[in-house]
Amino acid sequence: MTDETAHEALRATGRQAMREVLGDAYMAKRDASTTPLNQALRHLSEEFPYASLWTRGTLTPRERSMVTIGMLAAMSQHHELRGHLVGALNNGCTPGEIAEVITHACAYAGFPAAIAAMRTAEEVLREAGTN
Numbered sequence: 001m002t003d004e005t006a007h008e009a010l011r012a013t014g015r016q017a018m019r020e021v022l023g024d025a026y027m028a029k030r031d032a033s034t035t036p037l038n039q040a041l042r043h044l045s046e047e048f049p050y051a052s053l054w055t056r057g058t059l060t061p062r063e064r065s066m067v068t069i070g071m072l073a074a075m076s077q078h079h080e081l082r083g084h085l086v087g088a089l090n091n092g093c094t095p096g097e098i099a100e101v102i103t104h105a106c107a108y109a110g111f112p113a114a115i116a117a118m119r120t121a122e123e124v125l126r127e128a129g130t131n
Helices: 003-022 024-032 039-054 061-074 078-090 095-109 111-128
Strands: none
Touching: 003 024, 003 039, 003 061, 003 078, 039 061, 061 078, 061 095, 061 111, 078 095, 078 111, 095 111
8 A cells, every 4th residue: 555545545534534523514615615725734634633533442422522622622722612512512412511521621721711612612502503
């Protein structure tokens, strides 16, 4: 197997995992906005976090979603948090569990980060009709 073939296989695995977490609409929007400038970064994001991490069996996708929400909330990465909140719902997380993860983050990331993350969660849950 050539390096290129190996990357394509890894990327295909990652894209499938990404689709399962973030959904078809996200993938369609992502594909439509892929450019020569961002293509390499997007391929890496499919290969590394999704093919190499999200597919590991140690944590369930639901557990990975909760961990990811906590980390993104702590880093105030609300653009990424928005997509992973949808992914958490896709992976079976309840609005109450999502709120608890964000509330828990306030002790370790600070109230401003947790409050901003909760605002993002409220928007996403309202859009999803689940709050």
